[in-house]
Amino acid sequence: MLLEQLSGNLIQGVVLGAVYGMATMGLSLIFGVLKVVNVGHGAFVMVGAFVTLFFFSSLGLNPFIAIPAAFLVGILLGLAFYYAAIKKLLNAPELATLLATFSAGVLLEETVKMIFGSEYRGFNWDVGKVDLIVTALPMSKIFAALGSVAIALLLYVWFKRTRAGSAMRSVVEDSHGARVCGVNVDGVYAMSFALGIGLTVASGVLLTMFIPVGINPYMGGGYTLKAFVIAVLGGLSSPYGAFFGGLVFGLIENTSYTLFAFIPGVEPFSLTRFLSFLILLIILLIRPTGIIKAK
Amino acid sequence: MKNRLSPYYPLLPVFVAYFALFLVGRNVEGTWQLVATLLFYCALGQAFNIFLGMTGYVDFGYVAFLGVGTYGMAIAITGLANFPQLGLGIVAIGFVLAIIMATLLSTAVGAVALRLRGAYFAIATIGVNEGFRFLIEGANLWNGSSGMIFTAQLNEILGRDLASRVMTLWADILVLFIGALAAVVTLLYMKSKIGYALTALREDEDAAKVMGINVTKYKITAFITSASFAGTVGAAAWALKTPYVFPPEVFEIHYTIEAIIIVMLGGAGTLLGPLVGALIYGVSKYYLSIFLPGVQLFIFALVIIFVIVTFPEGVVGVIKRKTRNTAIGQYII
Amino acid sequence: MSLLRLENVTKRFGGLVAVDRVSLEIKKGEFLGIVGPNGSGKTTLFNVINGVFYPDEGRVFFEETDITRMPPYKRAPLGIARTFQIPRPFASATVRENVAVGAMFGFQAKTINVEQSLEIADKVIERIGLSSHGNKSAGVLTPVEKKLMEIARALAxxxxxxxxxxxxxxxxxxxxxxxxxxxxxVAQEEEIAIVAMVEHIMRAVVNMAEKVIVLDYGEKIVDAPTREALSDPRVVDVYLGKGAKEENAEG
Structure with missing residues (x-):
């Protein structure tokens, strides 16, 4: 019984974990290249969820069409925010970018609230289910996981095969050296920030498959925390570390939820969220450079 | 020219402002509620500034200290309700408990997170308030997610009259004193080795270490001081003023946002900054809520980005720079 | 008794050996010049001496006490001060406050109070010729003034x-x-031993030094009294191809 439930949750965990991983790649990319922590991360995820909602509910389109649209929205938001604030703060104390990204998150939340209101919304994209004996998985979730893997692979190819990608990698390795070698570091900063935000907003589309009625301007806060746990698991500055961190986190989250449910008198949902915070502290304490090594 | 009191001149504008606030609130009909809100923001900013302003570290989970402070008072009042003869002593115990709980939480968080530098510290704190809230809810601590309501116990302990005066007036006056005390402590720190050490580590932590400064010790000192003040603010402004506590309310990140706005707007690391920031924020929020309801946070998020990009030293920081070496300058730090 | 002694100190970064089995000794009041081209491991050596990095191998002794793994903030009160290659002022604080921080947490940390620190700061600032800048923010100084301020801060x-x-x-x-x-x-008056690190063999510095150590790729290749060190053929080798022959001749 427990075993069946656990293995069912394991599968759910991997599927959700892949999406979590993809949703954290942007955060790690931005930190890796610019050394800027996007504390408003969750708000950008939320924007993606609203883009999906708009595509599905208002236009009646397949939510997957929302991915490129969300990506584009993210790129534009990223560029605007980079040139309006981040660029001017790169040499300021860390406090400045932390507060600026945090405020940008608040700004997005409030903007979306003014447009769409603050009630919970959702949509149901019913494309059938797959029965896996121990658990049943909606096809929409499987598509989301496959989409995440596909985006991660695309990013991988882009990093390895394009000039822009290799310029970005060289800046991650050594920004000073890259500048000396003629890499347009300022351009790479702008591009990485935009790409990071683009990926984050796009991930919001995929995450909506897991929250049937959870779309709300303030939904991002929880994702910010999760994204940090995941990013730190993966070493904070590596998008691929983040992807695998997401898988691990998805498994931890689902397993702990299942196990806490067996303890009488506690609320497993809350305790799981407390646990993820605890994991964050523990990793930061023992190994701030990350548990998973991936390049 | 110089006398022994001159280092304390900067407290003068702080005390004058508090006194003026008090007079306005007591004498102008219908202003006490606004004044009480402003006093809360002043105390919140003054307390947060001891950490954010003096160390340059940002704690996104700061509201957690107000939250546990509220619980401290709640636990004292509900736990000791059977000993009404203790009267106001219970309130005093509540404050002590609030300080102890905030100190414990800040020591625990600080011991882990303050070993980490800037960005990693901020990441570690981003979940403190949520984490603690979910611990209380998840493990069913202190009534879990149903929270605690203790108006009846407060009435029993203090008697109906006194209890209602505490809720409508004395709680706010206590908040005023907490804010003023936090300002005094800020100045004492500034004038002592602690202040010099904090300035050094805020500007360049590695250089500070090499200069002989035990940076972790000073960061923790500032963190715990700041957290204890936050705990008392929670105990007075939340638990005593409105005798109930619900986890989602007292761990709401919204208050951390407000604290950041107040400190940055007024001038991080200055003595007068939090007060000026609190007044600007509180008054404009009040009028925005009348004329443009629902867009306050939107506007303040824009303001904070604008402040960080154009004058990161804040209003008082700019005034301080302009008046340095002038007669007014000795009152503004 | 030696003031500072390094025994076979090695520091690696990944595969790169930044400091390779370096030993050296300085006595009270001595002036030692450490010479080496960029990347020769000089700064790493300083970082090992004042505790920013701990060495992978070897030991560091200060007044015969093993300080190999002592954190930097505990070394300053023992009497170790340092200036940086690129000055690192506490920018928002005034010059006076910067220098006072040195006095406050340095050798006299346990006995000194804030007022006394500020008095010392005033004296040192005057002596080094920064009096007119005492109340300016350190951040607005010129690069050379920042260097002077750092030296004042260290001396305080x-x-x-x-x-x-x-x-x-x-x-x-x-x-x-x-x-x-x-x-x-100052060094003579207060019996301060100085270790000065220079990239090029600067006439002024080298002439002042009683002893010169030359580092090359983290290895100590010369450790000799100044005159001898300068005529050592290996020193010339290190600088060959860098146009340093002339500079050497100048010294």
Whole structure:
């Protein structure tokens, strides 16, 4: 019984974990290249969820069409925010970018609230289910996981095969050296920030498959925390570390939820969220450079 | 020219402002509620500034200290309700408990997170308030997610009259004193080795270490001081003023946002900054809520980005720079 | 008794050996020049001496006490002060406050109070010629003034050992001469041992040093009294191809 439930949750965990991983790649990319922590991360995820909602509910389109649209929205938001604030703060104390990204998150939340209101919304994209004996998985979730893997692979190819990608990698390795070698570091900063935000907003589309009625301007806060746990698991500055961190986190989250449910008198949902915070502290304490090594 | 009191001149504008606030609130009909809100923001900013302003570290989970402070008072009042003869002593115990709980939480968080530098510290704190809230809810601590309501116990302990005066007036006056005390402590720190050490580590932590400064010790000192003040603010402004506590309310990140706005707007690391920031924020929020309801946070998020990009030293920081070496300058730090 | 002694100190970064089995010894009041091209491991050596990095192998002794794994903030009160290659002022604080921080947490940390620190700061600032800048924010000083302020800050610590990382780079010859004269006086008066690190064999610095150590790729290749060191063929080798022959001749 427990075993069946656990293995069912394991599968759910991997599927959700892949999406979590993809949703954290942007955060790690931005930190890796610019050394800027996007504390408003969750708000950008939320924007993606609203883009999906708009595509599905208002236009009646397949939510997957929302991915490129969300990506584009993210790129534009990223560029605007980079040139309006981040660029001017790169040499300021860390406090400045932390507060600026945090405020940008608040700004997005409030903007979306003014447009769409603050009630919970959702949509149901019913494309059938797959029965896996121990658990049943909606096809929409499987598509989301496959989409995440596909985006991660695309990013991988882009990093390895394009000039822009290799310029970005060289800046991650050594920004000073890259500048000396003629890499347009300022351009790479702008591009990485935009790409990071683009990926984050796009991930919001995929995450909506897991929250049937959870779309709300303030939904991002929880994702910010999760994204940090995941990013730190993966070493904070590596998008691929983040992807695998997401898988691990998805498994931890689902397993702990299942196990806490067996303890009488506690609320497993809350305790799981407390646990993820605890994991964050523990990793930061023992190994701030990350548990998973991936390049 | 110089006398022994001159280092304390900067407290003068702080005390004058508090006194003026008090007079306005007591004498102008219908202003006490606004004044009480402003006093809360002043105390919140003054307390947060001891950490954010003096160390340059940002704690996104700061509201957690107000939250546990509220619980401290709640636990004292509900736990000791059977000993009404203790009267106001219970309130005093509540404050002590609030300080102890905030100190414990800040020591625990600080011991882990303050070993980490800037960005990693901020990441570690981003979940403190949520984490603690979910611990209380998840493990069913202190009534879990149903929270605690203790108006009846407060009435029993203090008697109906006194209890209602505490809720409508004395709680706010206590908040005023907490804010003023936090300002005094800020100045004492500034004038002592602690202040010099904090300035050094805020500007360049590695250089500070090499200069002989035990940076972790000073960061923790500032963190715990700041957290204890936050705990008392929670105990007075939340638990005593409105005798109930619900986890989602007292761990709401919204208050951390407000604290950041107040400190940055007024001038991080200055003595007068939090007060000026609190007044600007509180008054404009009040009028925005009348004329443009629902867009306050939107506007303040824009303001904070604008402040960080154009004058990161804040209003008082700019005034301080302009008046340095002038007669007014000795009152503004 | 030696003031500072390094025994076979090695520091690696990944596969790169930044400092390779370096031993050295400095006595009270001595002036040691460490010479080496960029990337030769000089700064890493300083970082090992004042505790920013712990060595992978070897030991560091200060006044015969093993300080190999002592955190930097505990070393300053023992009497170790340092200036940085690129000055690192506490930018928002005034020059006076910057220098006072040195006095406050340096050798006299346990006994000194804030007022006394500020008095010492005023004296040191005056002596080094920054009096007119005392109440300015350190951030607005010129690069050379920042270097002076760092030296003042280090001297206010009342150190027994002063580590100077390219302290005179970017100064005019006249400024260098003044600085050398000033350092000589102070060092003699207060019995400060100085370790000065220079990239090029600067006439002024080398002439002042009693002993010169030459580093190359983290390895100590020469450790000799100044005269001998300068005529050592290996020193010339290190600088060959860098146009340093002329500079060497100049010294």
């Amino acid at each position: 610590m009342k150190p027994k050992l002063l580590l100077m990382d390219e302290a005179m780079a970017g100064m005019h010859p006249g400024e260098i001469d003044n600085m050398v004269k000033f350092l000589r006086e």
